[in-house]
Amino acid sequence: xxxxxxxxxxxxxxxxxxxxxxxxxxxxxxxxxxxxxxxxxxxxxxxxxxxxxxxxxxxxxxxxxxxxxxxxxxxxxxxxxxxxxxxxxxxxxxxxxxxxxxxxxxxxxxxxxxxxxxxxxxxxxxxxxxxxxxxxxxxxxxxxxxxxxxxxxxxxxxxxxxxxxxxxxxxxxxxxxxxxxxxxxxxxxxxxxxxxxxxxxxxxxxxxxxxxxxxxxxxxxxxxxxxxxxxxxxxxxxxxxxxxxxxxxxxxxxxxxxxxxxxxxxxxxxxxxxxxxxxxxxxxxxxxxxxxxxxxxxxxxxxxxxxxxxxxxxxxxxx
Amino acid sequence: xxxxxxxxxxxxxxxxxxxxxxxxxxxxxxxxxxxxxxxxxxxxxxxxxxxxxxxxxxxxxxxxxxxxxxxxxxxxxxxxxxxxxxxxxxxxxxxxxxxxxxxxxxxxxxxxxxxxxxxxxxxxxxxxxxxxxxxxxxxxxxxxxxxxxxxxxxxxxxxxxxxxxxxxxxxxxxxxxxxxxxxxxxxxxxxxxxxxxxxxxxxxxxxxxxxxxxxxxxxxxxxxxxxxxxxxxxxxxxxxxxxxxxxxxxxxxxxxxxxxxxxxxxxxxxxxxxxxxxxxxxxxxxxxxxxxxxxxxxxxxxxxxxxxxxxxxxxxxxx
Numbered sequence: 001x002x003x004x005x006x007x008x009x010x011x012x013x014x015x016x017x018x019x020x021x022x023x024x025x026x027x028x029x030x031x032x033x034x035x036x037x038x039x040x041x042x043x044x045x046x047x048x049x050x051x052x053x054x055x056x057x058x059x060x061x062x063x064x065x066x067x068x069x070x071x072x073x074x075x076x077x078x079x080x081x082x083x084x085x086x087x088x089x090x091x092x093x094x095x096x097x098x099x100x101x102x103x104x105x106x107x108x109x110x111x112x113x114x115x116x117x118x119x120x121x122x123x124x125x126x127x128x129x130x131x132x133x134x135x136x137x138x139x140x141x142x143x144x145x146x147x148x149x150x151x152x153x154x155x156x157x158x159x160x161x162x163x164x165x166x167x168x169x170x171x172x173x174x175x176x177x178x179x180x181x182x183x184x185x186x187x188x189x190x191x192x193x194x195x196x197x198x199x200x201x202x203x204x205x206x207x208x209x210x211x212x213x214x215x216x217x218x219x220x221x222x223x224x225x226x227x228x229x230x231x232x233x234x235x236x237x238x239x240x241x242x243x244x245x246x247x248x249x250x251x252x253x254x255x256x257x258x259x260x261x262x263x264x265x266x267x268x269x270x271x272x273x274x275x276x277x278x279x280x281x282x283x284x285x286x287x288x289x290x291x292x293x294x295x296x297x298x299x300x301x302x303x304x305x306x307x308x309x310x311x312x313x314x315x316x317x318x319x
Numbered sequence: 320x321x322x323x324x325x326x327x328x329x330x331x332x333x334x335x336x337x338x339x340x341x342x343x344x345x346x347x348x349x350x351x352x353x354x355x356x357x358x359x360x361x362x363x364x365x366x367x368x369x370x371x372x373x374x375x376x377x378x379x380x381x382x383x384x385x386x387x388x389x390x391x392x393x394x395x396x397x398x399x400x401x402x403x404x405x406x407x408x409x410x411x412x413x414x415x416x417x418x419x420x421x422x423x424x425x426x427x428x429x430x431x432x433x434x435x436x437x438x439x440x441x442x443x444x445x446x447x448x449x450x451x452x453x454x455x456x457x458x459x460x461x462x463x464x465x466x467x468x469x470x471x472x473x474x475x476x477x478x479x480x481x482x483x484x485x486x487x488x489x490x491x492x493x494x495x496x497x498x499x500x501x502x503x504x505x506x507x508x509x510x511x512x513x514x515x516x517x518x519x520x521x522x523x524x525x526x527x528x529x530x531x532x533x534x535x536x537x538x539x540x541x542x543x544x545x546x547x548x549x550x551x552x553x554x555x556x557x558x559x560x561x562x563x564x565x566x567x568x569x570x571x572x573x574x575x576x577x578x579x580x581x582x583x584x585x586x587x588x589x590x591x592x593x594x595x596x597x598x599x600x601x602x603x604x605x606x607x608x609x610x611x612x613x614x615x616x617x618x619x620x621x622x623x624x625x626x627x628x629x630x631x632x633x634x635x636x637x638x
Contacts, residue, residue, distance in 0.1 A: 096556075161478050215625075218609070302482075304480045
């Protein structure tokens with residue numbers, strides 16, 4: 001994997017004198033047609049109460065596409081349409097762990113029944129029997145890297161501490177088992193999952209958490225990942241940490257109220273986002289750059305990158 | 320590595336009915352003699368201005384031992400003894416990246432010369448030629464695992480995305496090159512490094528950062544890691560994110576003032592900490608449990624753990 005670094009060093013003299021190539025410069029120079037729009041029905045827009053200075057706090061979550069976690073994603077769409085989260089709160093924040101909100105503990109929820117049809121799914125946390133999808137994704141990665149860099153460049157997710165395979169498919173970091181039969185979404189910074197009790201079948205999606213620290217990959221396949229925060233994560237990561245049991249705030253006064261949670265498709269003027277196609281040439285260059293930082297600041301490229309440090313580029317769609 | 324999970328499942332029936340074994344329960348049941356005191360001269364105690372509610376904000380940093388980054392660590396001891404940081408501030412906070420403080424940009428620092436002898440070290444970010452140390456550390460790990468679990472248990476840091484070897488030595492996560500000649504400290508959540516300009520030899524230690532997001536391992540060997548926050552990281556991770564260039568606050572009024580930074584050995588009543596010896600039987604059990612969560616909540620053990628997710632147990636020394 002050192003080859004990539006050599007490749008950048010071997011660039012023409014003119015290119016070397018120009019501004020160095022960085023992940024940010026690659027994204028800035030990508031072509032408009034390399035970006036893929038995110039559908040409004042895949043966005044969840046959460047409005048928290050304004051902060052102490054009266055500033056709006058909006059958190060936008062992108063929901064995970066099929067074949068992953070869809071029974072929970074459907075519950076979440078149902079709850080958003082029913083305005084179920086309005087008036088709930090962020091009530092648990094643990095440093096280097098999660099911020100958690102929605103249907104929580106406490107008597108106030110006893111009188112807030114879930115929407116019709118929202119039950120805890122009896123569904124797996126990994127997609128089973130998806131070997132064609134996995135092989136296709138792994139093949140696509142190799143192909144785009146070969147096309148952009150030549151055949152001797154290795155895909156840089158060679159080593160993952162938590163799974164035999166780590167890869168990116170349609171904008172999402174995923175992992176797969178040794179036999180490449182099952183694939184599952186992973187817990188990275190900003191990713192959102194379904195809180196549950198001790199028994200695995202106790203989470204509906206009414207109670208959610210976002211990761212606000214180092215990727216807790218040990219949760220993979222133990223909880224349903226349903227999406228990721230694509231804007232506004234700092235409104236959650238900067239909240240005071242809870243001092244009660246398991247980081248729950250000791251008093252309800254410490255909670256951050258949730259004014260509303262809506263599906264993008266239910267808003268008259270939804271925010272519009274797009275992601276850099278993960279089969280584009282610019283994405284291949286972006287990943288290679290992330291794995292081999294060798295620019296004005298960096299002098300020792302790592303030769304690899306953790307799947308949670310790739311951070312698929314996502315931006316507001318330009319008007 | 321699935322063996323470990325099997326091992327826990329095969330525990331006697333009585334043990335199965337008892338409370339499940341978790342990383343926390345292993346730490347709670349460790350023996351007092353398995354803990355190692357941290358010397359007061361290895362502690363840096365930073366007092367931030369009180370928060371809006373008037374609460375004290377103290378951040379305690381443990382400095383890295385030899386053979387790593389010692390020229391910067393010595394600079395830092397010198398600056399602390401000179402009270403150099405008193406009156407400086409935390410002036411840059413970037414979500415999922417770092418909080419940064421000390422000798423920063425701005426005219427106020429033009430009149431604040433560094434202490435006598437504090438210059439930018441011409442030193443490497445990795446310790447070179449330490450193959451005996453590395454082999455000893457890797458051997459120790461295997462030995463303690465064999466002793467506790469039997470010979471068929473693999474050490475769970477088999478795969479690291481950023482380095483050929485990842486290991487823990489005297490309480491610190493480290494990485495090493497393929498030939499096991501050079502070793503270096505890694506960037507994990509809470510770890511502290513020396514900010515610098517573009518040229519590698521421009522950091523003195525007067526300007527420091529702490530990681531407040533997913534481990535930015537691409538910085539390894541590109542910056543000097545000098546320690547880690549062992550208490551009070553939330554006082555940094557919850558700070559508002561900066562909205563100026565590179566996350567620097569746009570106005571000095573947004574900064575968090577630093578009242579004082581002192582070496583533990585210069586305080587009349589320093590805080591006392593200890594870490595769980597990383598060659599103890601309890602630490603082997605702790606790592607195995609982290610790599611194979613299989614308790615009341617977890618049902619699918621990962622079979623491995625990222626070196627930055629091990630989190631060596633550190634606690635206040637009991638009186």
